[in-house]
Amino acid sequence: MPRLFTAIEIPHEVGTTLSGLRGGISGARWIDPENYHVTLRFIGDVDDALGRDIMLMLGQVRRPAFDATLDGVDQFGGHKPRAVFAAVKANPALTELQAEHERLMQRLGLGAEGRNFKPHVTLARLRDASTRQVADYLAARGPYRSPTFHVPRFVLFSSRDSVGGGPYVVEASYPLI
Incomplete structure (x- = not known):
């Protein structure tokens, strides 16, 4: 079975505003707007039986729909972006949804996620990017703020191992109540 992860999708209108942030960093691999998402729980490569169990377990989630906003642009990697x-933007409903996904995956025997949850939409992956270019990019685009958007569901995505992220396929979607 392909690599799996749970996520919330970014609406087209917000993706359009995010795509306006592309450019300005040499060698960056920019994510295609149709692949923008907020990862809730990375699951990884699993066999078909575990994949089915994951799909069933996620169907038990009963959380309210909520609104979200993207607020600011930053980088991962410190001195080596x-x-x-x-x-x-900080959102208790999103944090609680992610925590439930984490608990469910551990209940299925998957190891705990090793990183703290920092909800974000990856815009570009960098390799050998100049810290000066990244700093200039962040200075120009850091104040970005999206329109608030409604989150009516979360999805189970699959992906193939690829360079730059995507394409992602929705394997199952789960409505928020």
Whole structure:
């Protein structure tokens, strides 16, 4: 089975505003707007049986729909930037949804996620990017703020191992109530 992860999708209108942030960093691999998302829980490569169990377990989630906003652009990697992203404004509903996904995956025997949850939309992956270019990019685009958008569902995405992220396929979608 392909690599799996749970996520919330970014609406087309917000993706359009994010795509306006592209450019300005040499060698950046920019994510295609149709692949923008906020990862809730990376699952990884699983066999078909575990994949079915994951799909069934996620169907038990009963959380309310909520609104979200992207607020600010930043980078991962410190002195050796490896990605630029749009941050999701602090949102208890999103944090609780992610925590439930984490608990469910651990209940299925998957190891705990090793990184703290920092909700974001990856805009570009960087390799050998100049820290000066990234700093200039962030200075110009850091104040970005998206329109608030409604989150009516989360999805289970699959992906093939590829360079730059995507294409992602929705394997299942789960409505928020």
